Amino acid sequence: MKSGYSTWDTSMTAIEQRMKTYMERHPQQKDKILTSDALSDFMFHIVSEHLDEPIESLSDFYQGQVPASVRHLISISKNGPDDARQKMLTDLFFHQSEEEYFPEGYDVSVMRVFRYMPVHWHSNEYFTVLFCVSGICPILFEKEQVDLQKGDVLILAPNTLYASPCYRDDSVLIYYTIRVSTFYDAFWNSLSDMTLLSDFFMDALQSRHGSPYLLFQTGQDEDLSDLLYQIYLEALEQGDYANHMINGLMHVFFVRLLRRYAGQVIISRFGAGPWKTEYGRILQFIQKHYTDVTIQQLCNRFHYSKRQINRIVLLCTGKNFSRLRADLRLKKALKLLRQTTLPVEEISSAVGYRNLNAFYKFIAKNTGQTPAQIRKN
Numbered sequence: 001m002k003s004g005y006s007t008w009d010t011s012m013t014a015i016e017q018r019m020k021t022y023m024e025r026h027p028q029q030k031d032k033i034l035t036s037d038a039l040s041d042f043m044f045h046i047v048s049e050h051l052d053e054p055i056e057s058l059s060d061f062y063q064g065q066v067p068a069s070v071r072h073l074i075s076i077s078k079n080g081p082d083d084a085r086q087k088m089l090t091d092l093f094f095h096q097s098e099e100e101y102f103p104e105g106y107d108v109s110v111m112r113v114f115r116y117m118p119v120h121w122h123s124n125e126y127f128t129v130l131f132c133v134s135g136i137c138p139i140l141f142e143k144e145q146v147d148l149q150k151g152d153v154l155i156l157a158p159n160t161l162y163a164s165p166c167y168r169d170d171s172v173l174i175y176y177t178i179r180v181s182t183f184y185d186a187f188w189n190s191l192s193d194m195t196l197l198s199d200f201f202m203d204a205l206q207s208r209h210g211s212p213y214l215l216f217q218t219g220q221d222e223d224l225s226d227l228l229y230q231i232y233l234e235a236l237e238q239g240d241y242a243n244h245m246i247n248g249l250m251h252v253f254f255v256r257l258l259r260r261y262a263g264q265v266i267i268s269r270f271g272a273g274p275w276k277t278e279y280g281r282i283l284q285f286i287q288k289h290y291t292d293v294t295i296q297q298l299c300n301r302f303h304y305s306k307r308q309i310n311r312i313v314l315l316c317t318g319k320n321f322s323r324l325r326a327d328l329r330l331k332k333a334l335k336l337l338r339q340t341t342l343p344v345e346e347i348s349s350a351v352g353y354r355n356l357n358a359f360y361k362f363i364a365k366n367t368g369q370t371p372a373q374i375r376k377n
Contacts, residue, residue, distance in 0.1 A: 007226070007229050008172065008229060010134050010170065010172045016114065016115045016116055019114070019116035019117060020115070020169075022116075029118055032119070033120065033121060033140065034118050035120065036121070036122065039118055039120040042118055096125065098179055101125075101177065106242075107186070107246070107247055108179075108247065109175075109177045109235065110174065112173070112174055113137070113164060113172075113174070114166070115168070115169070116167060119140070119163045121161055121162070121163050122161070122162070124159070125159070125180070126178060127157065127177070127179075127180060128156040128160075128177050129153060129155050129178065130153070130156070130174070130176075131174045132149055132171075133173070133174060133225075134150055134170050134172045135149075135169075135171035135172060136148070136149055137166060138164070139164050140164070141211035142211070143268075144268065146213070149217075150219075151221060152215065152216070153215070153257060154215050154216075155213060155215075155216075156212070157205040157206060158180055160213065162211070174228065176228070176250070178250070186247055187250060187254045188202065196283045196316075196317065196324075196328075197258060197265075197280065197287065200283060200316050200317065201214055201265065204267045204268075211268040212268070214267060216264070216265055216266075217261070217266070218257070221260070223256065224253065224256060227256070228253065230249050231249045231250060231253070262284060263277070263281040264280065265277065279312055282316075283316055286298070291329065291350070291351055292352050293325065295309055295321050295322075309321060326362075330351075330362075332351050333347055333348075333350075333362075334374065336350060337374045338374065338375065344371045347359075347371070
C-alpha cells in the first residue's frame with residue numbers, strides 16, 4: 001500500500017500541458033508578475049483565442065472544488081466576455097472572500113496550484129496553508145522570496161499579498177484554505193499545551209512588519225504528507241460527514257506539525273525583530289519546564305547570557321523571563337483549582353512551589369484571592 005509522498009499524483013494534466021505550450025511560445029510572460037487587471041485581460045485573451053475548446057477541463061482539474069474565478073472563466077467561454085464579467089473576474093483574481101471561495105458547508109477547501117498559470121499578485125480573506133509535494137515552488141512577497149521545497153509547509157495570514165509562480169513540470173503545490181473562525185476556534189485555540197509558541201506564532205501572523213508567514217521544513221515526514229493527502233481526498237470526494245472528517249484531520253495535522261517542528265519554525269526576516277530558529281526551541285523548553293526552569297539553566301543549555309535570554313524572551317512574548325514563568329505557573333494553577341478537586345498541596349507542587357505558604361502568597365499577589373475563594377467562585 002502506498003503511503004507518504006508516493007500517494008500524490010504529480011503528472012501534468014491536459015490543461016497544464018496546453019498552458020505550458022503557450023508559455024513556451026511566449027516566454028516573456030514568465031518574467032512578469034501581473035496585476036489582477038492584467039491577468040483578467042490575459043485570461044480573456046486565452047479563453048477567446050487559444051483555450052476556447054478545453055476551458056471546461058479547468059473544472060475537471062479542480063475536481064469538484066472549482067474556485068469562483070474559474071467558474072467565471074467557464075461562463076465567459078460559453079457566453080462571451082462583457083465588462084461586468086471582466087470586472088468581477090478582476091476582483092476575484094486580486095482578492096477572494098470566504099463567501100465566494102468555500103463550498104457550502106465546508107470550513108476547509110483544497111486544490112492544486114495550476115502549473116504554468118501566469119503569476120499574479122493576490123490576497124485572500126482566509127488563512128492559507130501551502131504544502132510543497134515536489135519540485136521547487138517559489139512564493140513571492142513584496143520584500144522577499146521563499147522557495148518551498150519538498151515537504152515545506154507555509155502558513156499565510158489573511159490579506160497577505162503574494163504570488164506563486166509555478167513554471168516547472170515537477171513543481172506540485174497544494175493549497176489548503178481555512179475559514180478564519182475555524183482556524184482560530186477549531187485548530188489554533190485548542191493547542192492549550194503550546195501556549196507560548198502558538199501565541200508567538202499568531203503574533204507573527206498578525207505582524208504589520210514584513211511578510212506574515214510561518215515556514216516549517218518537514219522534509220521527508222510521510223506522516224504529515226499522509227494526513228494532508230487524506231484531507232485532499234476528503235475535499236475532492238465530498239462524501240458523508242466530509243467536513244467533520246477534514247476538520248478532524250486538519251486538527252491532528254496542526255498538532256503534529258507544532259509538536260515536531262515548532263522549534264525550527266522560520267518567520268520573515270523583515271519581521272518586527274531579529275529571529276533565529278533556536279528561539280523557538282527556547283520557548284519550547286520554557287513551556288515544558290516552566291515549573292522549575294531557571295534563567296541560568298537556559299543560559300547553560302542555549303549558550304546565551306542572562307541578559308540575552310531576557311531579551312529573547314521579551315522579543316518573543318512581550319514579557320521578561322520572571323514574569324513569563326509566573327504567568328505560566330498562574331495559568332496552570334488556576335486551571336487546576338477551577339477544573340479539578342486536587343488538594344491545594346498537590347496543585348502547589350504541580351506548578352513548582354514546594355512551600356505551600358509561598359504558593360498562597362503567589363496566588364494572593366496575582367489574583368487578590370485565596371485558592372478556596374477561587375474554587376468557590
